[in-house]
Amino acid sequence: xxxxxxxxxxxxxxxxxxxxxxxxxxxxxxxxxxxxxxxxxxxxxxxxxxxxxxxxxxxxxxxxxxxxxxxxxxxxxxxxxxxxxxxxxxxxxxxxxxxxxxxxxxxxxxxxxxxxxxxxxxxxxxxxxxxxxxxxxxxxxxxxxxxxxxxxxxxxxxxxxxxxxxxxxxxxxxxxxxxxxxxxxxxxxxxxxxxxxxxxxxxxxxxxxxxxxxxxxxxxxxxxxxxxxxxxxxxxxxxxxxxxxxxxxxxxxxxxxxxxxxxxxxxxxxxxxxxxxxxxxxxxxxxxxxxxxxxxxxxxxxxxxxxxxxxxxxxxxxxxxxxxxxxxxxxxxxxx
Numbered sequence: 001x002x003x004x005x006x007x008x009x010x011x012x013x014x015x016x017x018x019x020x021x022x023x024x025x026x027x028x029x030x031x032x033x034x035x036x037x038x039x040x041x042x043x044x045x046x047x048x049x050x051x052x053x054x055x056x057x058x059x060x061x062x063x064x065x066x067x068x069x070x071x072x073x074x075x076x077x078x079x080x081x082x083x084x085x086x087x088x089x090x091x092x093x094x095x096x097x098x099x100x101x102x103x104x105x106x107x108x109x110x111x112x113x114x115x116x117x118x119x120x121x122x123x124x125x126x127x128x129x130x131x132x133x134x135x136x137x138x139x140x141x142x143x144x145x146x147x148x149x150x151x152x153x154x155x156x157x158x159x160x161x162x163x164x165x166x167x168x169x170x171x172x173x174x175x176x177x178x179x180x181x182x183x184x185x186x187x188x189x190x191x192x193x194x195x196x197x198x199x200x201x202x203x204x205x206x207x208x209x210x211x212x213x214x215x216x217x218x219x220x221x222x223x224x225x226x227x228x229x230x231x232x233x234x235x236x237x238x239x240x241x242x243x244x245x246x247x248x249x250x251x252x253x254x255x256x257x258x259x260x261x262x263x264x265x266x267x268x269x270x271x272x273x274x275x276x277x278x279x280x281x282x283x284x285x286x287x288x289x290x291x292x293x294x295x296x297x298x299x300x301x302x303x304x305x306x307x308x309x310x311x312x313x314x315x316x317x318x319x320x321x322x323x324x325x326x327x328x329x330x331x332x333x334x335x336x
Contacts, residue, residue: 018319022130022137026147026184027210031218034188038155041308041315048081054318055084058114062088062140065095065120070282071140071148074309075117082314087113096125106132115320118142136320138313143177143245144204148316149281150181152308154189156301157237159308160277166219168192169279170235170272172228172262173289174255175203178241178281183207183222187214194223196231198258228262235272239279240264240289256288265291269299277301 018036020028029037044051060079062072072088079086091098096105096118106129109116115136118126123144130137139147157164169186171179175197183203186193193211195203202224215222225231232238243259244252269276278290278300286292294300 019323020320021323023147023316023320024126024130024137024139025145026150026181026188029147029188031188031190031214034151034154034185037151037312037315037319038158040318041155041311044314044318045308045311051082051314051318053083055079055082055321058084058321059112060084060086060115060117060317061109061113062086062117063091063096063119064089064140065091065125066141068119068140070306070309071119074306074313075140078310078314078317082317084114084317095122096120096129102128103132105129110134115317136323138316138320141177144207145181145184146177146281147181148309148313149178150185151316152312153182153239153279153281153305154185154191155312156279156305156308157191157277159304160301161236165190166192167236168194168234168273169237169239170194170196170232171239171241172196172231172264172268173240173259174201174243174245175224176241176245178239179203180207182239183211184214187211187218187220187222190218190220192221192223194225194231194235196225196228196262198262199226201255201258202226228268229271232268232271235276237277237279238264238269238272241281242283242285243289259289263289263291264294266293269294279305282306 018033062075076086102125110133113135116129116133117138117140118129119140120126120142123142126137126139126142139145154164161167169182169191171182175195179195180203183193183195208224211222243255276299278294280290280302282302284290284295286295295302
């Protein structure tokens with residue numbers, strides 16, 4: 001548990017046990033790391049004035065290859081609230097690596113700013129940046145994972161249920177980046193996770209293997225199937241996402257046919273626990289993966305999730321900034 005932390009604590013002194021230099025994947029986090037992020041997020045949310053100077057004098061650059069509402073705004077607002085400064089760079093065709101070698105970009109950035117927040121297509125862009133830059137790197141979404149989203153989602157569930165150990169979260173739809181990060185977070189926290197996808201749209205096998213390895217230590221259960229009704233049976237929360245993510249627009253028509261039976265509607269919600277909540281990372285395609293009746297219902301906590309992106313990311317920023325400054329040009333240990 002995190003005790004009261006003065007917002008101006010010197011950056012060279014790490015906060016408690018958190019010792020990561022980057023956040024690229026939920027796999028980077030131990031169960032205690034996740035809990036530490038949640039403890040600090042809860043404190044920042046309840047007592048924001050304490051942390052107004054936590055990032056004073058620090059500069060962060062947001063480098064995005066994909067459009068964004070929640071991710072961009074919550075990071076920019078969060079950094080500003082903590083006393084830092086955020087700069088935004090949007091990339092078109094060619095992406096971040098289109099003009100020059102990624103290592104060169106990293107070595108430039110580490111001389112100017114205190115952290116990099118990346119939203120990219122390729123996960124290798126994020127891991128490559130982290131390998132070469134001596135400053136903290138945060139994954140704000142790749143095709144493989146969306147760790148900040150999943151942490152905010154489970155923080156929301158913890159607020160609603162008090163304890164997420166043993167609860168069941170059912171994810172219905174595509175075995176995508178959000179599903180991957182939720183599965184890994186569930187495993188770390190001892191939560192049960194059931195994923196139901198159409199045949200051929202299941203999760204990455206390496207992510208499943210990593211989640212199962214962690215689940216064996218925490219007591220979580222990981223279930224993968226193609227049966228959405230079985231997945232949601234008795235669930236405490238049901239989650240879905242768009243059927244075609246950014247970069248998959250050409251597949252949208254085919255996916256619409258295959259995913260139609262995986263729509264979260266009132267009938268599917270009735271198979272879950274009476275206390276079941278509905279979650280979605282947004283934006284939602286109303287009438288496709290979820291009906292208006294569910295999205296706008298009292299069971300829906302989608303805007304609580306969106307708000308909690310701010311608080312959880314603020315905690316991540318403070319924790320990473322607390323690790324101190326590394327020598328520019330000194331390569332970090334390579335990330336998996």
